[in-house]
Amino acid sequence: MKAFTRETSTVVTIPGVNCDTDQIIPGRFIKADRAQGYGQFLFHDIRRSETGELDPAFPLNRPAAAAATILLVEDNFGCGSSREGAVYALVDHGIRALIGPSFGDIFYNNALKNGLVPVRLPEADCQRLVQHLAAFPDAEVTVDLATGELILPADLGRHPIVMNDFARDCILRGLDEIEMTFTYLEQIEAFEKARIGSHAWLDR
């Protein structure tokens, strides 16, 4: 996982409450090998016309969006299917952080495992940011995971990034979770022995 400490970028607003993972990456693309890059599939069907051309009106397709690494999204972003391809598509496109009122649970966890930082920001603050960006599209936002702060432009303030310390630490250090878990192997094995001992049917 790529470590994340601090990211400053302009912001692209993705409209739509309950933006499910089928919108982030349609099911027909999730067969693809990761090696071929998932960025090309990001928001495929809502970003393109039926014939496959990029729709110039979709926010991510505007020339100014090319350099942005932070997206502002609406409520319940990433709900629906658990497909981690949704996170791969965002990451491979170059997105490093998301700001929104709430995220689908599985999507949120998937994001953390891939070094993509989802920042929960209260709805009212999100609205203020939307309005600000409408007037100042070049405004920049900083996601500072090291200090645990989201720094919004102008007078929109600084907001705490609420994330459990465990996940935060893993991302800050780009830690490999499986390797880290193996450091607890002794406890796992002892637990497992007792568990299987009292639930023999699990071991058939």
Next chain:
Amino acid sequence: MAQASAPRTMLGKIWDAHEILRHPSGPSLLYIDRDMIHEGSFHAFADLKRRGLMPRRPKQIFGVADHYVPTRGRALADAASPAIATMIETFDANMEWGGLRHFGLKSREQGIVHVVAPEQGITLPGLTIVCSDSHTSTQGALGAIAFGIGQSENAHVLATQTLWQVRPKTMRVTIDGVLPQGITAKDVMLFLIGTIGAGGAGGHAIEFAGQAVRNMSIEARLTLCNMSIEAAARLGMVAPDEITFDYVRGRTFAPSEQEWDVALSQWREVPSDADAEFDREVHIDGSKIAPMVTWGTSPEDAVAIDGRVPEPASFEGEEKRKAAARSLEYMDLAPGTPLDGLKIDRVFIGSCTNSRIEDLRSAAAILKGRKSVVPAIIVPGSTEVKAQAEAEGLARTFQEAGFEWRDSGCSMCAALNGDFVNPGERCASTSNRNFVGRQGPGARTHLVSPAMAAAAAITGRLTDVRRI
């Protein structure tokens, strides 16, 4: 000591019994009893291979081919495209590589993972169960912690048989009263999601309780828990009781007769203590629920069949109004249109929500002696359900009604296997998601119960099943 004897919820009890340790920074390292694998898990296997690791506890991992399998036959050559056939072959290859038990295309235990796991006794009360699929919540119906994970987490489970998890908050949904005739668990869930919203249970584990739930069969409870993810819940669960124990007994991977009494005494401890406290409580009067149908592109867009397509202006908040307007455009519906009588083009009965034997019985009861006037397919939830439906004569009823009787799989629920709804077509579907493009690009989905889907097939319109 006082701590240990404090009343606990079912979630709390199962969680505590699986917590290997708690990290000082918050999450628990949970022991995972069962990991279910399907074709989409190839990323996790690639990760393991890259690391030079093998699955650590092969006996606790089960594979089922479901998302990509053809439903028009059981040969690899029946797959809709070479790329889809490759998904099934890769699945088999990964399972063999890992030394994992799996139910492939031709296996008689094959089916949709969340139908198969309870059916085979893999799902049991008091267990922790994961699967890289959001509808793993289904399996909580037997009184287990069962939740969906992504592929990174799946690789973690395969490698360690554990998972780092933050304990969810708890929400009890009590469904009081007796459900009226013809009202199913599907209607209850569409009603609930319509009430609390698609994000309404975010961060929570739902425990379903109340008279209506106690009266439900396991099949119905599975439907209930299945849809809890559509309210953004982390998982859904129902306390195990005699109905659960009767269901489990004798199934392939359930405790044997010799082990039964030990298992039973463990399982009786699983339900929430009488005075356990939940972070949230929601009450629903089950006796007031009508047959439900969705009009939009989120499961929260649900109304009673005698209702109308709402005005976007009637929603609170700019975002909701915009979302409703976008939904109506996609669904090609005008505000104020009555749902009852809306013309449809196709019917799909299947998916892990509604493809168990009871679902098929309730559809057959409507279809008996009648004819579908639109193209319609029935895809049983498992090969065993298929065999049972054939033995009971339900298959004949469906075929005589003009339905296609298919082999088991996810099929038109997610349109990954080549079964899909054509662009612009309106489908009455017993699946769980009416998202834009879910059943195929441009497909318009109306979520309903199996009986409602059957009623829609014979009239070619969304129809109040209570009239049939």
